[in-house]
Amino acid sequence: MKLTDHKKYLLEMCEKVDRDLTSPTCKKLREHLENCPDCAAHYDSLKKTIILYRNYDVDYKGSCCKEVLARLELEQPIKINLPSKGPTQKTTRAIQKRRR
């Protein structure tokens, strides 16, 4: 078999590594893997690569809920108790000026 044919299968197996090789669209690849130990070894290693990363369990025992809610609380508009509405010094002066 020509090297270019192997390369073609190497590309194809990389694309179909997560598929079921018994499907009709994978027939040629399946037959090639049955007869080419090197390509079969490559296919096996690709499959194992994915399985290893999938089995990598990430440990998380914490809780970020309190921190997130605390940060969201800070986003609430700040309420400031203003004195009841009455004329300000500026407006009082303007009224006195008009009266004069």
Added chain:
Amino acid sequence: MEDDTKLIDAARAGDKQAFGRLVQRYEKTVYSFAFKICRDKGKAEEAMQETFINAYRGLKSFSGKSKFSTWLYRIITNNCLMMHRKKSHEPVVSLEDTDLFGESGELQVPHWGETPHDAVLNNELKDILDKAIQKLPLEYRIVFVMRDVEGLSTEEVGKSLKLSVPAIKSRLHRARLFLRNELNPYFTK
């Protein structure tokens, strides 16, 4: 258990406790995905908090057409990309297909030994997996994690990253091959 839609509606109306319940429900998923992208506990925690804050602020833009988790994946991805661009000077790594053919022109593929199939990997192996995936450029890493590790469909990954299906397939193909080649020396000892 209350369904997501009810909690999202309540949170949209300003009920922060309802949003808190969503945080509790998804924090492990978000942390786990962020860690798989960043490969660093501190960065993963930072990305997780930012993700929930951004999610709360952007709840009104969540249409409900995709799953809430898929929407969160998009936000985490953006956060990880932003953090990565700010803090790192990633060396350029070539993702050209490694030549599997020897000088003689013969195909040379060493056989891998047994790999652990159970869910518990030892720390040495975890370290090797971390180092290998950290060499993979982030754009490729994200596609690999979403598609092969988290099990999202190619279309979902494409929608989430706003990339075409062929672009996703191309990145995935290169990422798989790159990681396989990085791990190759360890398993052919």
